Structure formats: structure tokens, C-alpha cells
Amino acid sequence: MPATAIKIAQQTAAALTDVTHRYESAKGTQTALRNFSLALKPGEVVALLGPNGAGKTTAIKLLLGLLTPTEGMARIFGDDPRNTRTRERIGTMLQVAKLPETLRCREFLTLFRSYYPNPLPLEPLIESTGLRDIQNKEFRQLSGGQKQRLLFALALCGNPDLIFLDEPTLGMDIETRHALWAQVRSLSARGKTVLLTTHYLEEADTLADRIVVMAEGSVIAQGTPTQIKSRVAGRKLRCVTAVPLDQLQRIEGVLKAEQLGSATTLTVGNAEDILRYLLAIDPTLHSLEVTSPNLEDAFLALTQRDTQGS
Amino acid sequence: MTTGTRAPQLPIYLNETRFEFLRLLRARAFSLATIGFPVMFYLLFGVIVGNSNGAGGEWRATYLLGSYCIFGLAGVCLFGICVTLATERALGWLEVKQASPMPAAAYLLSKLLTAAAFAIIIFAILSTIGVTMGHVHMSHHQWFHLALTVIGGVLPMAAMGLLLAMLVPANAATGVVNLIYLPMSFLSGLWIPLEGLPKWLSRFAPMWPTWHLGQLAVWSVGFGTTWPIWQHVLWLACFTVAALAAATWLFQRNASKA
Numbered sequence: 034m035p036a037t038a039i040k041i042a043q044q045t046a047a048a049l050t051d052v053t054h055r056y057e058s059a060k061g062t063q064t065a066l067r068n069f070s071l072a073l074k075p076g077e078v079v080a081l082l083g084p085n086g087a088g089k090t091t092a093i094k095l096l097l098g099l100l101t102p103t104e105g106m107a108r109i110f111g112d113d114p115r116n117t118r119t120r121e122r123i124g125t126m127l128q129v130a131k132l133p134e135t136l137r138c139r140e141f142l143t144l145f146r147s148y149y150p151n152p153l154p155l156e157p158l159i160e161s162t163g164l165r166d167i168q169n170k171e172f173r174q175l176s177g178g179q180k181q182r183l184l185f186a187l188a189l190c191g192n193p194d195l196i197f198l199d200e201p202t203l204g205m206d207i208e209t210r211h212a213l214w215a216q217v218r219s220l221s222a223r224g225k226t227v228l229l230t231t232h233y234l235e236e237a238d239t240l241a242d243r244i245v246v247m248a249e250g251s252v253i254a255q256g257t258p259t260q261i262k263s264r265v266a267g268r269k270l271r272c273v274t275a276v277p278l279d280q281l282q283r284i285e286g287v288l289k290a291e292q293l294g295s296a297t298t299l300t301v302g303n304a305e306d307i308l309r310y311l312l313a314i315d316p317t318l319h320s321l322e323v324t325s326p327n328l329e330d331a332f333l334a335l336t337q338r339d340t341q342g343s
Numbered sequence: 344m345t346t347g348t349r350a351p352q353l354p355i356y357l358n359e360t361r362f363e364f365l366r367l368l369r370a371r372a373f374s375l376a377t378i379g380f381p382v383m384f385y386l387l388f389g390v391i392v393g394n395s396n397g398a399g400g401e402w403r404a405t406y407l408l409g410s411y412c413i414f415g416l417a418g419v420c421l422f423g424i425c426v427t428l429a430t431e432r433a434l435g436w437l438e439v440k441q442a443s444p445m446p447a448a449a450y451l452l453s454k455l456l457t458a459a460a461f462a463i464i465i466f467a468i469l470s471t472i473g474v475t476m477g478h479v480h481m482s483h484h485q486w487f488h489l490a491l492t493v494i495g496g497v498l499p500m501a502a503m504g505l506l507l508a509m510l511v512p513a514n515a516a517t518g519v520v521n522l523i524y525l526p527m528s529f530l531s532g533l534w535i536p537l538e539g540l541p542k543w544l545s546r547f548a549p550m551w552p553t554w555h556l557g558q559l560a561v562w563s564v565g566f567g568t569t570w571p572i573w574q575h576v577l578w579l580a581c582f583t584v585a586a587l588a589a590a591t592w593l594f595q596r597n598a599s600k601a
Contacts, residue, residue: 120442129434133362135370140362140365145443
């Protein structure tokens with residue numbers, strides 16, 4: 034490795050460099066990641082966004098050293114992720130279906146804290162992760178959201194500098210989800226680096242400094258939430274109109290027309306021209322809304338373009 | 344940035360073992376079955392049947408004390424190691440631990456020590472029943488040999504548990520283990536001596552680690568063995584090494600899959 038590459042690797046909290054990862058399955062050789070590079074700067078919150086099978090979890094497992102890349106390199110703080118000293122500096126929340134069912138929340142935390150040289154004090158940890166009321170409950174008695182909270186607390190046990198969260202709010206109710214978001218923001222405020230994967234676009238939008246959109250093992254877009262959103266052209270018009278859908282679709286400047294219940298949604302290039310025309314031909318038009326595309330639109334546009342391209 | 348000191352290692356091993364033992368003790372499906380079955384069988388076939396045969400019956404209580412200790416030992420290793428490991432591997436818990444700074448040895452040793460602890464509990468209960476109700480009389484030497492067989496026997500049975508954990512599907516682990524455990528115990532002469540079985544069946548006995556352990560256990564309590572002692576011990580040592588090697592190979596092969 035050239036000296037400059039070593040220097041860059043040491044300045045990043047976590048990096049995958051030109052990683053291709055293949056594995057054998059019943060269907061033959063599968064490629065989970067293709068020439069994939071990702072670098073997390075210290076203090077950054079990055080969201081990996083992508084449909085199922087895009088390679089998000091594989092990327093995390095490579096960074097954790099749970100998988101070894103077929104080609105390329107995985108580094109944490111410039112070091113091998115399989116190194117125990119490296120692992121002392123990271124916290125992990127993976128998608129876990131089941132923990133030993135008869136251990137209590139408090140016991141899991143006691144066990145995990147003992148792995149680290151400078152763990153967080155137990156009581157404040159229990160308090161801040163919202164486990165106070167359930168600390169003496171066995172795992173089998175917990176609800177889906179409570180299990181996620183426990184797994185999140187386990188990720189924080191060692192007071193890590195770098196935290197991996199794989200679908201952290203899966204199965205959480207809205208209240209718990211917002212509480213976890215607040216926790217991630219406070220981690221970020223304390224200068225911790227966070228990499229999270231999520232299906233919830235709102236989550237990526239609200240938490241991440243940078244979003245990396247993945248599809249089929251490659252990065253198809255990355256940038257701040259605002260930059261990602263701006264990748265989608267045009268705006269959205271929503272209204273209730275008497276003009277039939279096929280006629281709307283033929284109007285020049287209408288990219289897409291959809292009927293949902295009584296309302297029609299048009300994706301348009303120039304909202305003002307279309308509006309003037311529509312209001313002129315349909316005096317009954319009402320319930321009008323004009324919005325900019327949200328992250329969901331951007332995401333759909335990006336991933337659809339990619340699938341069509343391949 | 345890394346600080347000089349590591350987390351103290353001894354507390355990790357102690358915690359890991361303490362919580363592994365606690366979680367299995369609290370799981371009643373495990374603790375009641377693995378301790379309950381050998382105790383119940385021993386009471387029925389060793390003590391009650393033995394005592395009903397008059398003065399010559401105490402050989403049953405003595406013989407079956409040895410063989411049911413091995414039956415219990417095999418149960419705690421297969422259910423306590425194979426089923427828990429298969430489940431933890433398939434459902435993600437093992438990965439969370441692997442991504443943490445936990446030493447892999449602490450994880451494996453905790454399962455080994457937990458199995459040994461349950462095996463000793465079974466040994467203690469069966470011995471108490473044997474002495475108080477089954478008229479079992481053994482010398483200090485014999486007790487020592489039996490205890491040694493039970494504790495040492497954890498190694499080959501734990502190795503078998505590890506190997507099976509790499510092979511069985513997690514959602515069917517309990518079922519598959521039962522399908523192996525019960526016939527294997529029967530065919531190894533742990534329930535009734537092999538002399539009571541058809542000759543062709545007992546010919547396959549040497550392929551089961553439980554037969555070799557059973558032979559050592561009944562030798563400990565004063566009966567003769569089929570092979571010389573050292574051959575049984577050597578067979579078990581080879582089995583342990585082979586099963587561990589195969590388990591390691593399978594684990595690494597599976598780990599390379601995404």
C-alpha cells in the first residue's frame with residue numbers, strides 16, 4: 034500500500050477501499066459488493082440507503098471483520114477490523130432475531146461492559162437508553178421495540194468512537210424511534226462516528242450528514258440529504274381534477290401522472306406553466322398542493338434508473 | 344488513541360460462564376429435561392427395578408449409576424452446546440459477540456464449563472440416590488474414577504456438540520439432537536447393558552462416543568470393559584480431535600458466506 038493511502042486510511046474512522054465481495058450460494062457465485070468504496074470521516078453520521086439485497090449489511094459485516102473481502106480492503110481507524118484493540122473502539126447493533134431468552138437486560142449489559150477497558154457506567158447507561166423499567170426483565174418478555182433498545186444499549190456499552198447501526202429502528206413504535214434518533218444525535222454531538230443502514234428514508238433524512246444510496250452492490254449516488262433530493266428533477270402537483278388521467282399524461286411537461294383515490298399527482302418539470310394551463314381547462318380543480326420531491330421520490334428515481342440501466 | 348490497558352480478562356471469562364450457566368438453569372425446558380430424565384430413569388430402572396429383584400439386584404443400581412451419568416452428560420453437552428450454538432449462530436447473537444472484543448475462547452470455554460457444571464450436578468444427584476436408595480457401595484477409588492470419567496467425558500461430548508452445531512439447521516436443532524441422542528444412548532448400552540440387545544445391533548456400538556464413555560463409567564463402578572481401558576481413552580481422544588477439526592473447518596467455510 035502506498036504511503037499516501039496509509040495516511041488517508043488513518044484519517045478515516047472506517048473505510049472500505051475498492052471492495053468486491055463474492056460468495057458461494059446454491060444459485061452459484063453471487064456478488065454482494067462490486068468495486069465498492071466508502072470512507073467515514075471522524076464525527077460523521079452516514080446512512081446507507083438501498084433496497085433489500087443492495088449490499089448494505091454486507092458492507093457493515095466487512096467493516097466489522099465478520100467477513101473478509103474477496104478483493105479490496107477494510108480498515109477501522111487505519112487498522113485491521115479483526116484486531117481486538119480495534120474492536121474495543123467500536124459498538125455494533127446488528128439485526129439479531131434472538132438473544133439468549135432467559136437472561137435479563139441488566140445481565141446482558143453487565144456481560145458486555147466487561148469486554149471493554151473503559152465501559153460506560155451501568156446506571157446512566159440504563160437510564161439513557163430507556164431500559165430502567167425493563168432492566169430485570171428476561172429477553173423473552175420484551176417487545177420488539179424493547180429488544181431493539183437493548184441491542185442499542187449493548188452497542189454503547191464500551192463507550193465506542195465508532196458505532197454501526199444495522200436497521201436500528203426496525204419494529205420500534207414512533208415514540209421509541211424518536212428517542213433513538215435523539216440518542217444518535219447526541220452521539221454525533223459528542224463527536225462519535227455513526228454508520229447506519231435504514232429502510233426509513235425519513236430516518237436517513239433527519240439523522241445523516243451524508244447519504245450513500247446503494248443498489249446491487251454499488252454506490253449509485255451520495256451526498257447530503259439536500260443534494261440527493263436535488264437529483265430528482267421537477268416538482269409535484271397534487272389536486273382533484275375532472276381532467277382524465279390519459280389526457281393529463283399527454284400534456285407537454287408532465288413527466289408522470291398518477292391517480293390515488295380522488296386526488297391526482299403529477300410530476301412536472303415546470304410547475305407554473307402546467308398550473309396555468311390546468312386551471313384554464315378545468316374550473317372545478319381544487320385541493321391544490323405543490324411540493325418539492327422528497328427523499329423517497331429521489332430514492333425511487335435513483336434505484337429505478339439503476340435497475341433500468343442494468 | 345488506543346489506551347494502553349486491556350479490559351481485565353478474568354472477569355470476562357467469569358461473567359461469560361456465570362451467565363451461560365444461569366441462562367440454561369432458568370430455561371426450564373433445558374434444565375428439567377437434561378437433569379430430570381437421567382434421574383427419573385435411574386430411579387425407575389436402577390433403584391425400583393433393582394430393589395425388587397431382592398439381594399442380587401444392587402448390581403443394577405451400581406451399573407446404571409455409571410451409565411446414566413454418561414446419559415446425563417451427553418444430554419447436557421448436546422442440548423447445552425449444540426442447540427445453543429446452532430441457535431446463536433443462525434439468529435445473529437454470535438455475530439454481535441464476534442464483533443465485540445470478547446475473546447472467542449471465553450465463549451467456547453463458558454459453554455464447556457457450563458456443560459461440566461450440569462454434568463457434575465447430575466453425577467451428584469444420581470450418586471446420592473444410588474447410595475441412599477439403591478444400596479450402592481463403592482470404594483474411594485471407584486468414586487474418583489467415575490467423577491474423572493464424567494468430567495473428562497465433557498471434552499468428547501462437547502466436541503460432538505460443536506460439530507453437530509455446524510451441521511444442524513437452527514430451527515430444527517432440538518429435534519435433530521433428540522433423534523441422535525436417544526437412539527445413540529440406547530445403542531451404546533446406557534439404558535440397558537448391550538448383552539440384552541440383538542448381537543448385530545451391539546456390533547455398531549464402537550462407533551458411538553457414548554459407548555466408549557459408558558464402558559469407562561461401568562469400569563469405574565466395578566464392571567469389566569470390552570476393550571482395554573487405554574483403547575477406549577485413545578478412541579475418545581482421537582474422536583475429540585477429529586470432531587474439533589471438522590467443526591473448525593465447517594465454521595470457517597460457513598463464515599466466508601455473506
